[in-house]
Amino acid sequence: MRLSGERKPLKLLFLILLLSYMAAYVLFAVYTWFDTIGDQGERLDFRSSMLAAATDDLLYHYEGLLRLTGQSALHAGVLEDPERARDLIERVLAENPALAGYGLARPDGQLLIVSGIPPGNPLPNLARQPQSRETFLHALKRQTLSVGRSYWFPLLKKWVMPLRLPIRDHAGKPVLVAASGFALTSPELSWNRLLLPEGHELLLVRDDGHLQFLRPFRPTGPDDPLFERPLDKGFMQALHRSEREGRAVFTEQGLCRSTPIKRYELHAAICAPLGGILQEWVQRMAIPSAVFLVFLGIGLGVYRMTRRMDIERQEEQRHHEAHLSWLAEHDSLTGLPNRVLLEDRLNQALHHARREQRRLGIMLADLDNFKRINDGLGHQIGDRLLMQVAERLSELTRASDTVARFGGDEFVLLIEQIEDRSDLIGIADKILAGFREPFVIDDHQLNATISLGIALFPGDGETAESLIQSADTALYEAKALGRDRFMFYAEELNTRTRRYLQLEAALRCALDRDEFHLHYQPQIALDRDEVIGVEALLRWDSPELGSISPAEFIPVAEDTGLIRNLGNWVMAHALEEIARIEQLTGRTLVLAVNVSALELRGPDFLERVHGHVEQSGRPPERLEVEITEGVLVGQHTRAPELLQALHELGVRLAIDDFGTGYSSLAYLSNLPIDTLKVDQSFVRNLLQDPGNAVLTRTIIAMGHSMGLKVVAEGVEDHDTLGFLRKHRCDMAQGYYFARPMPAAALLEFLQGNT
Template sequence: MSWQLSAVGGGVIAVAYFAISVAVFAPLARSRQLRSNRLGTATGLIFFSCAVGHALHVVHLLPLPGADAHELHAVQASWGWHDTLWAVVTAAVAVYYWSLRRTYGALLSGAALFADLKEKEAALAANQQLLIERTAALDALAVSEGRFRSAFADAPTGMALVSLAPDNLGRFTETNAALGRIVGRSASRLERLVLDELAHPEDRAALRTALEQLAAGEVAHHLVQQRYVHANGGVIWADTSVSVVRDSAGWPVHGVLQLVDVTGRRQAEELLAHHALHDGLTGLPNRRLLADRLDQALTRARRHRTSVAVLFVDIDRFKTVNDSAGHSTGDALLRIAAERLSGHLRATDSAARFGGDEFVVICEEIGGEHELLVVAERLLAAMAEPFRVGDQEFALGGSIGIAVSLAGQDSAEALLRDADLAMYEAKDRGRSGYVVFDAALRGALEERQQTEADLRMAIDGGQLRLLYQPVVDVRSGKMTGVEALVRWEHPTRGLLGPDAFIAVAEDTGLIVDVGRWVLHEACRQLADWRAIPGASLTMAVNVSARQLCDPGFPGVVTAILAETEVDPDAVCLELTETALLDATEATIATLEALHRLGVRLALDDFGTGFSSLTFLKRFPIDVVKVDRSFVRDVAADPDDAAIVAAVAKLGRSLHLETVAEGVETAEQLAVIRRLGCRSFQGYLFSPPRPAADIPALLPSPRRSRERTEAPVITASPTASVP
């Protein structure tokens, strides 16, 4: 017999013949899936409907032995479900009963027959549900696998599976395209390599150790930023992550590698760090990195009982060239100086730019003082060579201060301070040399520190005093004004002149507070004197370079004048040539603001130092003061007389007042009168005096007539002279 199989609408029925026990059927229309199941050794019957409660479309039964297949073929399309079910079940019972009887020779009851059928129906339903669940799980796994494959292959992050087997540790088993792009190698090439072979030689050992820990189960994840070598030889920085994949027994079998290329970010960070620690002009380490390196050098010196030296190098005459040739030329000079310093150091030395035209060299592993001085001499020789910028050539030089820390006992701050002090001492000794900080300089430093501490208390403690030296008209002999000169009434050291504390005040910035107090007190005193009938004195006050650098200084002057009710044209601010030599655009703006305010400006000590006639053109100067060094021998030295005459003539041509300082004899007065100076100061008329002595020197009509007819004499010999 052959299979009888029919399909009408949504259903199929087949009945196997006798001992052929596999039957194929379609389930209810809700699932629409074919099933296979063993029903037993007897002939089985399977039936179905396309929907519960609907008619059975086709029923095919294979004939029993001796029966005509065509007679048993039944097609009932019009039966209802229950009628069809009953007919089919009845036929099935008959067939099943008949087959059992034939096989076992026994007649089974109807209850046993139906129980057997129900048991096999339940088993069939359970198998069907299990197969549905397994199929759904396989489908979900396939979808998940597909998603992983897609994410792995198309990820912008470099990814790979690496073996964690002990005999194949770190070998690539699968890679994606992004990893190949990052390291510059194909997938086939990578599968012949192990992960640590891609690492930078300095990072391989650490990466190998991490892989061994992952393989041993000691860690489940490894995260690090490290270097790899590209196929072209370049270095790659990458964030590296390796996570463990375990088998069913919990043993590590694979590592999931993720590589993110951070080379660009790393380079940007390194560039920012370099800029933060290096000078932008010269490329040398800046003060921040210098401090760190010096601390490390001192730590090593303490550990190994060795010495560290600091050489503080200042370029001589740099400011003059910078102002005259321009800042671009000055920048070029600084770059040349930095190259020369770096090129003349030992392998263990390092140089840094401290600021401006100052550099610092750290010398370690010093074999002795002789070796250190050889380094200093070599640096001085390098600085003494001509500096060429474009078609210009400049002769500069350098001054070096040296401080040595034995066994690293000094702090970095103290070592730099001592070297700086020694450098200034080298400048005072004539420049282009070096000075080693010693006990004598240390004593001077300690005295300087004590002076600074005492001066801070003196400003607020009312210890500062003003003396006034008259300014006298050469022709009339009449006192026309005074110059305020500050003194310090020290509680233990007595009355101190400016040489004892002004330099300290300049270096520490205390000169700003001192200068403000001097200006306020001088203007207050001038207001009192100008209240005396006929007293139309002017007041000259010295101003420091620090004050001129302060953009708020014109406001300070304005406020003091308003508070003391003094006319601006009665005040003359005296400026040193050194202050103007270092003048910046901000300084010039301050001078112009003061000039617009109405105060007069005087150039003090004209003719000394770096005097330049361009000062008179560049700055709004009203008064030129001839330095006492030219007045001292003006009556005997033709050269001094010529200089004074030239300055006086220049003043007349530029409509400037000329004041001769340090006039002490009648002969000097006669010469400066003949040479054309308008005013003078000096002991011939009066030394600096307290404010209480000045009214007695004010001109009266009778004294004025006497002075025009007779030589000027020293006033009030009994007055106190500091």
């Protein structure tokens, strides 16, 4: 305890010494800063004075040149014949390369002759051109050289600083105006040859506040308004203050010093950038700072030993709290607002909409085929797709709209400041069009369209929850109607939503209630008219909802994730029932079982298949796993590994509904496939549709060329069977042979077809 008490005075003394040392350094740095500014100001004062003197001399020289050449031209009779002065002005230009051109004009502003412009070409009137009128008329009132506003001279295609001098008769009346000008970008112009420190700006400014010359030269083209509008009043006031006080002053351009050129109503200014002053100050402070930092480092090292742990703990706590606060309101994957922040913003928007009697819209967006992509390519690609979806939604909506991730592949858009439904239609059309463009992730080009459900306030709900529910109902209808579309909420849409929810609720307990059973459809070898296999088909008879089609309940099972339990049940029961039928009939059958992409992606899929086969006692080569072509397309990275593992187990592999997907032959040839199944949509009307006939014949030939067996689904008549036999299709199934039937009926069927 006493040791701790002894440390407190030492710590206090150290802090006092450290603060005193730092205060001394700060005072020295401030002194050095003002000293640097003073030195820089003296240099600017010198440069500005030199620039003003040089500019005055330059303009005075050219004033004499214009007066001499103007009088010479007048005596040569230029007013009667302008071409009499042609040689004179061309010679003046040749001897003065800094001049952009030379011309002579009447007092009314009409140019008589311009260097470089052949006779006969129309010449402008300087008193009528907007860019030259004011300064030309001003020149007529002066006895000395008048410097006009710099502007783009189209005839010469140059930026010029016009010089105008009235040539007067003995009575003092102007009879001719000598007009010339400096080419602002000419390397021969003395201002462009002056040595200028890096970053400094040289400016010539008129009394009226317009910029006359600037270096570095910045105009980008003929339409640049740099010389047309006056400089900022604050900047001009700073230049006048610099001239009054005889010192450099700070402006937006940096530290500037201005010197007036009264004879020509100009101001010569030099501006040093603040960065350059800072750099010079830093250089002056380099050695003192190094010494300071050495001692400061030693001192802080001692001090930090007593503070580091507390600071690190406090910083970690703050970062953790900030991150938790951010996570509480944002989606960690996409960075978008999450459900919590969305509901807060929606409640605020509803409050403002009620108070101001305005409308707002809610859009619930859902990717149409995200599950296929996520199941096929894996969660990593799925997550990256969601990130791109979030970016694209943000790009396609207005800055005032809120885009939030609601969960999974669902997003919610809060659209405020709308007048009617047409505003929402425009936004929805834009989003749908934007999502028809593919997403590119690594070497995958993914087509992921989107469906939208839209609810409008007031009308479709009064609370955040009811509005989102209405939008969800509309979204369900949009998907039911074909996807890649939007749908506004209407009361009658609730019927479909209720049906979906009923199916989901009933499906969750259907397995426990033993409501599922299997039917089997025989597969016939066409070369010997013999049943050699069966396909297992799942059926559901719900006590509350009745018999439900697989086309209706399978998508719900996939949406809810129940498909894995269903698939596990189907494979176990099908193997058990077919094993019993084989024992009773003495036949050997190949059992075909459909497997979804979600099942394939299960971490224990291979183990479950192996376990079911072993438990049934059947050889693995008499089990055929059917996968759709779409699974192959979406599973480029994992399909070869999974299928090869199944093949090594001895299980046969079949591509179901072949011809409806987009898999390549080169890709298929590298996979251990045993069978191709021609989709029934091609087989059923191949005799009526020549295209389907060609496609079916091609699939059969292609399968045989790859050493695969080909099964035709949906055979319903004798003529179709004849076509298949003619083209050497291996197997067929369909109503022509037998409808799907339960296990007991299959046993009778097989016993009656021995």
